Amino acid sequence: MTNRVLTLQINGQEVSGREDETILEVAREHDIHIPTLCQLEGLSSIGACRLCLVEVANVPKLLTACITPIQEGMEVHTESERLNHYRRLVIEMLFSEGNHICSVCVSNGHCELQNMAQLLGVDHVHLPYRNPQRRVDASHDRFIFDPNRCILCTRCVRVCDEVEGAHTWDLKARGIQSQVMTDLNQPWGDSTSCTSCGKCVHLCPTGALFEKGKSVAEMSKRREFLPYLTIMRGKHR
Amino acid sequence: MTQQILIDPVTRIEGHARITLQLDDSGQVADAQFHVTQLRGFEKFCEGRPFTEMPSLMARICGICPVSHLMASAKACDALLAVKIPAVAVKLRRIMNLAQIAQSHALSFFYLSAPDLLLGMDEDPAKRNVFGVHEVEPTLARDGIKLRQTGQQIIELLGGKRIHPAWVVPGGVSEPLNAAKRDQIKAMLPEALTIAQRTLDWFQTVIDRYTEEISAFANFPTLFMGLVNPSGGLELYDGQLRITDPAGVPITDDFDPQDYARYLAEAAESYSYLKSPYYKPLGYPDGLYRVGPLARLNIISHCGTPLADQAFAAFRQLDRQSSFHYHFARLVEILYCLESIDRLLDEPDILSEHVRAHAIPNNNEGIGVSEAPRGTLIHHYQIDSNGLMTSARLMIATGHNNLAMNRGVLQVARRFVQADHLSEGMLNRVEAVIRTFDPCLSCSTHALGQMPLHIKLLAPDGHLLDEVRR
Numbered sequence: 001m002t003n004r005v006l007t008l009q010i011n012g013q014e015v016s017g018r019e020d021e022t023i024l025e026v027a028r029e030h031d032i033h034i035p036t037l038c039q040l041e042g043l044s045s046i047g048a049c050r051l052c053l054v055e056v057a058n059v060p061k062l063l064t065a066c067i068t069p070i071q072e073g074m075e076v077h078t079e080s081e082r083l084n085h086y087r088r089l090v091i092e093m094l095f096s097e098g099n100h101i102c103s104v105c106v107s108n109g110h111c112e113l114q115n116m117a118q119l120l121g122v123d124h125v126h127l128p129y130r131n132p133q134r135r136v137d138a139s140h141d142r143f144i145f146d147p148n149r150c151i152l153c154t155r156c157v158r159v160c161d162e163v164e165g166a167h168t169w170d171l172k173a174r175g176i177q178s179q180v181m182t183d184l185n186q187p188w189g190d191s192t193s194c195t196s197c198g199k200c201v202h203l204c205p206t207g208a209l210f211e212k213g214k215s216v217a218e219m220s221k222r223r224e225f226l227p228y229l230t231i232m233r234g235k236h237r
Numbered sequence: 238m239t240q241q242i243l244i245d246p247v248t249r250i251e252g253h254a255r256i257t258l259q260l261d262d263s264g265q266v267a268d269a270q271f272h273v274t275q276l277r278g279f280e281k282f283c284e285g286r287p288f289t290e291m292p293s294l295m296a297r298i299c300g301i302c303p304v305s306h307l308m309a310s311a312k313a314c315d316a317l318l319a320v321k322i323p324a325v326a327v328k329l330r331r332i333m334n335l336a337q338i339a340q341s342h343a344l345s346f347f348y349l350s351a352p353d354l355l356l357g358m359d360e361d362p363a364k365r366n367v368f369g370v371h372e373v374e375p376t377l378a379r380d381g382i383k384l385r386q387t388g389q390q391i392i393e394l395l396g397g398k399r400i401h402p403a404w405v406v407p408g409g410v411s412e413p414l415n416a417a418k419r420d421q422i423k424a425m426l427p428e429a430l431t432i433a434q435r436t437l438d439w440f441q442t443v444i445d446r447y448t449e450e451i452s453a454f455a456n457f458p459t460l461f462m463g464l465v466n467p468s469g470g471l472e473l474y475d476g477q478l479r480i481t482d483p484a485g486v487p488i489t490d491d492f493d494p495q496d497y498a499r500y501l502a503e504a505a506e507s508y509s510y511l512k513s514p515y516y517k518p519l520g521y522p523d524g525l526y527r528v529g530p531l532a533r534l535n536i537i538s539h540c541g542t543p544l545a546d547q548a549f550a551a552f553r554q555l556d557r558q559s560s561f562h563y564h565f566a567r568l569v570e571i572l573y574c575l576e577s578i579d580r581l582l583d584e585p586d587i588l589s590e591h592v593r594a595h596a597i598p599n600n601n602e603g604i605g606v607s608e609a610p611r612g613t614l615i616h617h618y619q620i621d622s623n624g625l626m627t628s629a630r631l632m633i634a635t636g637h638n639n640l641a642m643n644r645g646v647l648q649v650a651r652r653f654v655q656a657d658h659l660s661e662g663m664l665n666r667v668e669a670v671i672r673t674f675d676p677c678l679s680c681s682t683h684a685l686g687q688m689p690l691h692i693k694l695l696a697p698d699g700h701l702l703d704e705v706r707r
Binding site: 103104106108135136138139144146189212213214215216217218 | 285286287289290292293294297401403406407411595597623624625
């Protein structure tokens with residue numbers, strides 16, 4: 001693997017990074033904040049949530065910073081009215097797509113979606129709510145999956161596959177019908193692959209995955225294990 | 238020609254309602270109906286949710302009395318867990334419940350009813366509000382705000398926020414009390430007690446102006462129901478349910494609230510979203526009963542705190558059938574709540590950190606009963622083997638009073654409303670009888686399903702002219 005260093009501009013600032021790095025990684029190394037929801041250091045990046053969209057000079061479409069490698073001489077802009085508009089729209093679509101009722105949610109006050117909405121100034125949802133009817137899966141002894149609060153970031157799918165090695169979680173169906181599922185769409189409690197390690201629960205950005213017995217606003221997540229495991233495996237991405 | 242008088246909306250109550258008065262040929266009130274015009278649907282949409290969400294979810298039923306729903310819901314959840322919660326958790330929950338009742342009573346008395354009581358039932362409606370009260374009697378208005386603030390601040394100190402605190406959880410409470418907060422609460426109580434006593438003294442000087450209202454404001458014999466403690470005294474959180482005759486004599490042995498369904502049932506009327514509970518052995522609608530401050534004081538032998546017991550002795554001199562005296566009863570209970578909070582804060586273990594019992598659900602059915610400001614509140618849950626709600630039944634304090642409110646409206650309308658020279662004050666009295674019950678309609682309508690709509694157009698001779706069904 002080459003270690004060639006490239007130079008580029010982010011928001012007019014001259015920065016440099018290794019050529020195998022993404023725009024997001026280089027931005028973070030230089031304390032430039034780009035909002036993300038699906039991305040987590042230690043998991044593969046997939047560009048699913050679209051919050052990290054950035055503008056690149058001479059590229060007509062917006063690019064996701066988490067999966068776009070840097071290039072020599074690139075001019076990246078991470079803040080603009082257009083980007084803010086799209087980011088807010090992404091959050092609004094997430095809210096309108098599921099059933100996100102912060103006031104009665106176990107993750108109220110500890111939720112990445114809620115925090116992101118506040119950060120981006122989303123004070124209204126201008127789209128009609130879909131109010132889907134989705135059944136809560138409480139069949140597991142220790143954990144509950146509430147698909148009403150799932151934003152399909154697939155952190156659970158990735159950590160279960162890439163870190164725990166169980167691959168209990170995966171996606172089913174397509175488009176607006178997509179949901180995460182356990183094993184072959186069986187109740188979580190019946191899963192033969194799940195090791196009950198709880199990694200998915202603690203990486204879930206919302207209250208979609210939580211510990212049984214937790215009441216409203218009581219579910220704060222502990223994510224320290226992921227950087228630890230990543231370093232210990234010597235697989236720093 | 239028969240005529241209808243419509244009072245829409247009923248003002249200075251919590252929630253939405255209207256009243257229809259039906260007149261006969263001679264212009265006299267023939268019938269009256271109290272319509273609750275909103276539907277909340279909590280019984281339905283909590284189905285499929287984890288039961289651990291229930292206290293906070295049910296608290297959202299109401300912004301005035303979220304704590305009351307927290308209590309009943311948490312108790313129902315304790316029953317699902319089948320745990321005995323730590324003694325100090327009971328005391329802390331009690332303190333919050335007492336603060337809630339004090340602040341809600343203050344709202345009812347000072348904000349909603351004081352305009353009628355101070356300015357008179359016939360005052361100009363533009364002035365008949367809390368601002369009008371402030372113009373005439375600034376101390377009274379300020380006292381009301383201060384008293385309500387005290388209750389709300391106690392709730393905030395315990396639960397982190399004054400409306401919808403998430404602190405009451407299945408198995409107890411989520412955080413213990415600390416010494417600083419205890420001292421802060423204790424420091425607020427003397428002024429609040431002075432206000433409560435001052436208000437009671439004032440009210441006793443004006444009550445004689447309302448002899449006519451006292452005689453006609455839902456003044457009829459009914460059963461009374463409420464919780465009592467083992468010594469037959471006032472109880473707002475635990476205890477046994479007691480049902481008495483109009484004279485306050487129990488008509489059946491006090492019973493465990495878990496057995497409520499043996500004694501109580503609900504009927505539905507097509508003109509209202511609010512169900513009408515009744516005492517089963519007497520059937521519907523004869524099994525009419527009242528709950529709330531008036532009922533609670535009618536069924537007990539004593540309150541159990543010095544100032545409240547003094548006031549209780551004065552209350553006992555009043556006509557115990559008149560719903561007008563809900564107001565007086567509320568003031569007695571405010572004294573009781575403040576004194577009881579003070580007493581509980583002095584308990585040696587009140588700062589104990591063991592405030593929560595942990596368990597997985599061990600029962601698939603749980604019933605939680607406590608006293609809300611407006612009366613007995615019943616939450617009855619069923620869950621599946623995974624802890625997801627399969628059914629919820631809510632019997633709300635206001636609902637218990639529905640039959641009595643309807644009958645009270647008719648009684649007041651017959652006494653005061655003359656269709657040939659209708660005045661605003663007459664109609665205000667019809668609303669004021671509702672206000673004595675301090676109904677919280679937004680709390681009380683939860684069942685979802687086929688709400689039958691059936692409209693009949695009747696000629697004066699009772700002949701059916703037209704009919705619509707849905």
